[in-house]
Structure formats: structure tokens, C-alpha cells
Amino acid sequence: MSGALAADDRGGIVVDDLAYEALVGATRNFLDALAVAVPDGPTADRLTADLAGWAGVLGGLAAEERDRLFGRRAGIASYGQAMTPAYRVLERDDAGLRGVARFGRYFHGGKGAAHGGAVPLLFDELFGRVINGEGRPPARTAYLHVDFRAVVRLDRDLGLRVWREREEGRKQYVRGEIRDGDVVCAEAEALFVALRPGQP
Numbered sequence: 491m492s493g494a495l496a497a498d499d500r501g502g503i504v505v506d507d508l509a510y511e512a513l514v515g516a517t518r519n520f521l522d523a524l525a526v527a528v529p530d531g532p533t534a535d536r537l538t539a540d541l542a543g544w545a546g547v548l549g550g551l552a553a554e555e556r557d558r559l560f561g562r563r564a565g566i567a568s569y570g571q572a573m574t575p576a577y578r579v580l581e582r583d584d585a586g587l588r589g590v591a592r593f594g595r596y597f598h599g600g601k602g603a604a605h606g607g608a609v610p611l612l613f614d615e616l617f618g619r620v621i622n623g624e625g626r627p628p629a630r631t632a633y634l635h636v637d638f639r640a641v642v643r644l645d646r647d648l649g650l651r652v653w654r655e656r657e658e659g660r661k662q663y664v665r666g667e668i669r670d671g672d673v674v675c676a677e678a679e680a681l682f683v684a685l686r687p688g689q690p
């Protein structure tokens with residue numbers, strides 16, 4: 491294993507980035523398998539018990555929001571979270587990002603296409619990463635508009651692009667697209683509003 495290690499406030503050593511990325515990847519693989527499996531009763535019972543056991547273990551390791559790892563590891567795939575379809579940032583600067591995404595079977599909507607809610611979920615995640623860049627005041631999504639141009643197919647590498655469009659005071663407009671090869675599958679536009687001091 492490699493990557494930065496840090497002591498946590500319980501005196502232990504928190505997991506390094508590569509190991510945490512592997513854990514989140516294993517979680518995604520589990521969710522994809524769950525989404526297509528038809529377990530028998532004993533298997534479902536065993537799995538339920540195993541999951542309850544792990545929920546107990548993790549519950550004992552819960553941290554304050556600022557200290558959590560899930561969705562907060564900039565250097566690893568999907569920032570280390572499994573809530574959205576998987577993605578990896580390939581290039582990034584203050585103006586935007588390029589990357590690759592993959593919708594696993596967990597995000598199946600119907601007839602082989604991704605769920606319609608998973609597409610805006612991914613856009614909101616990516617927009618938030620760009621808008622809430624280093625040195626920027628935190629901003630929240632005020633609206634998010636998505637045009638579904640072609641079905642997003644599962645288990646394929648898809649191209650991602652997100653770019654800042656313009657700023658008007660606290661208002662920041664951002665756009666993005668998801669492509670399957672040359673085909674634009676979805677385009678999105680959002681308004682983010684920078685928070686005033688004291689706004690949640």
C-alpha cells in the first residue's frame with residue numbers, strides 16, 4: 491500500500507488513498523452485483539446479517555463531517571464515494587474538467603439504459619467539484635437543467651466535460667456534457683449561488 495497515512499484522533503492510523511479507493515471500488519462492485527442478483531432465501535439472510543455486522547463496525551468508526559473520507563479524497567476515483575456513477579477526472583483547472591465516467595448496473599433504469607435520475611446526479615457532483623474549487627467561496631446548486639439527448643448505456647467508458655460559462659456576482663453558471671464516443675448523451679446547465687456568511 492502507498493499514499494499518505496495520518497494518525498486519527500483515536501490514535502489509530504486512517505486508511506491510505508489507494509486502500510480507500512479499493513474499498514469504494516469493492517462497494518460499487520457489490521452494488522452492481524446486488525442490482526442483478528436473484529438470491530435464494532438463505533443467501534439473502536446471510537448477506538443481511540453480514541451487512542448488519544459491517545454497519546455496526548463502521549458505525550463505531552463514525553467521524554464528524556469535516557474528518558470523513560467518503561467523497562472527500564480529491565486524488566482518487568470519484569473523490570472516494572459510491573453515491574454517483576463512477577468517474578475519474580483526467581484534466582482539471584479552475585475553468586472546468588475533463589474526465590471519464592462509467593454507469594454500473596446499479597444505475598440501471600430500464601432496457602439497458604441508465605436511470606434518468608443518475609444522470610443529473612452525476613452532473614451535480616461534477617459541477618459542484620468545479621464550482622467549489624480551491625480558493626472559491628462555497629456555492630450551492632440553485633437549478634440544474636438536463637437535456638437527455640441519447641440513452642446512457644451501462645458499463646461503457648463515457649467522456650465528461652464540464653466548464654464554467656459565466657459569473658454574475660454570486661451567480662455562477664456552469665455547463666457540461668456526457669458523450670459516448672461522438673454521441674452526446676446528455677447536456678446540462680446549472681446555476682450555482684455562492685453562499686453568504688451564515689447560510690447553511
Ligand SMILES: CCCCCCCC(=O)SCCNC(=O)CCNC(=O)[C@H](O)C(C)(C)COP(=O)(O)OP(=O)(O)OC[C@H]1O[C@@H](n2cnc3c(N)ncnc32)[C@H](O)[C@@H]1OP(=O)(O)O
Binds near residue numbers: 628
Ligand atoms: C457547501 C458546498 C457543498 C457542495 C455543493 C454541491 C452541489 C449541491 O448539490 S448543493 C445541494 C443542492 N442545492 C441546495 O440545497 C440549495 C438550496 N437553495 C438554497 O440554499 C438557496 O436557494 C440558494 C443558496 C441557492 C440561493 O438563495 P439566496 O442566497 O437567498 O439567493 P437569492 O438572494 O435568493 O438569489 C441570488 C440570486 O440568484 C438568483 N436565483 C436564486 N435561485 C434561482 C433559481 N432557482 N433560478 C434562477 N435564479 C435563481 C436570484 O434571482 C438572485 O439573482 P439576482 O442577484 O440577479 O437578483
